[in-house]
Amino acid sequence: MSASGVTRSFRPSGGVPVDVLRGVDLDVYPGELVALVGSSGSGKSALLALLAGFDEPDGGAVRLPEGAPAWSVLAVLPQSFGLFEELTLEENAAAPLLFGPAGGDPAEALDRAGTILDRLGVGALARRYPAEISLGQRQRVALARALVVRPTLLLADEPTAHLDHRTIEVVVDLLLEYTAGGGACLVATHDPAITRRADRRLQMKDGAVVDVGGNGF
Secondary structure (H helix, E strand, C coil), X not given: CEEEEEEEEECCCCCCCEEEEEEEEEECCCXXXXXXXXXXXXXXXXXXXXXXXXXXXXXXXXXXXXXXXXXXXXXXXXXXXXXXXXXXXXXXHHHHHHHCCCCCCHHHHHHHHHHHHHHCCCHHHCCCCHHHCCHHHHHHHHHHHHHCCCCCEEEEECCCCCCCHHHHHHHHHHHHHHHHCCCEEEEECCCHHHHCCCCEEEEEECCEEEEEECCCC
């Protein structure tokens, strides 16, 4: 995935336009976990929304990976999670396979989702509904849903924000397994548990992205 010269501005009600993204250039390659860091309000979430296709840039271009079925190219883990309240946790995790273009056997879809939920420590809650679980557990279900289709590219916005240290390490292990299998992952994060294990770090500053190299801090 790549972005070239991406710009985006927003106009607050009755105010002047604010330039949030100013000519962003970035590349995320298969097999790497990239941490996108920066202070709150630096534009990380705005950039992920553009890369995910939830918003459109004022200028520049975004290019997604090619060579895979359209439904499996991109998966997104937003901060809002976006779970369906009327579905069980395992149905939420399997939703892209149960209701998306992928089709397939429902039992196999639920089994695959259940395996990921088990890894994330919420498999025992699979038959519960989102209203019956904690915020951190919801976040893990949303991650399972993002990984269940084995996407070419995963965009994750603060995927460990509501998790304890032990669960954070499990999440990072899963993300690294995903990239080791050839996936590309861009994670907006403040979490040093992710940044120290990421293959590369990008920093948002003044509406642009600076590649600050390998892991650390």
